[in-house]
Amino acid sequence: MVNHIVLWSFKEELSKEERKEAAARIKRELEGVKAQVSGVVSLEVITDALTSSNRDLGLISVFENEEALQNYQVHPAHVAAGGYIKTVTKDRTCLDYGE
Secondary structure, eight states, X not given: OEEEXXXXXXXXXXXXXXXXXXXXXXXXXHHHXXXXXXXXXXXXXXXXXXXXXXXXXXXXXXXXSHHHHHHHHHSHHHHHHHHHHHHHEEEEEEEEEEO
C-alpha cells in the first residue's frame, strides 16, 4: 500500500465564499477521480480544517501500489483538477510513503 497525503493553502486574496466554493469543487473533482482509476483504495478531501491547522485543505489517499499512484497522477481527470487547484492555492505540500 502507498499513502499519498497532500496539503494546500488558499491564495490570500480569495474571499471566504470563494474559498468555500473552491473547496467544494476540489473535493468533488478529486474524489470523482477515485472511480476512474484502478488501484485507488481510498481517497478523501478534507475541507473542514480546524482553526489550529496551518493549511486549508487536505487530500488523504491510499493506493494499492506505486504504479496505481502514478496512474492516478497522470489521469486526465486528476490533471484537470490539478490545473484548477493551482489557480486557487498558493502552496502544496506532499508526502508519499509505503506501508
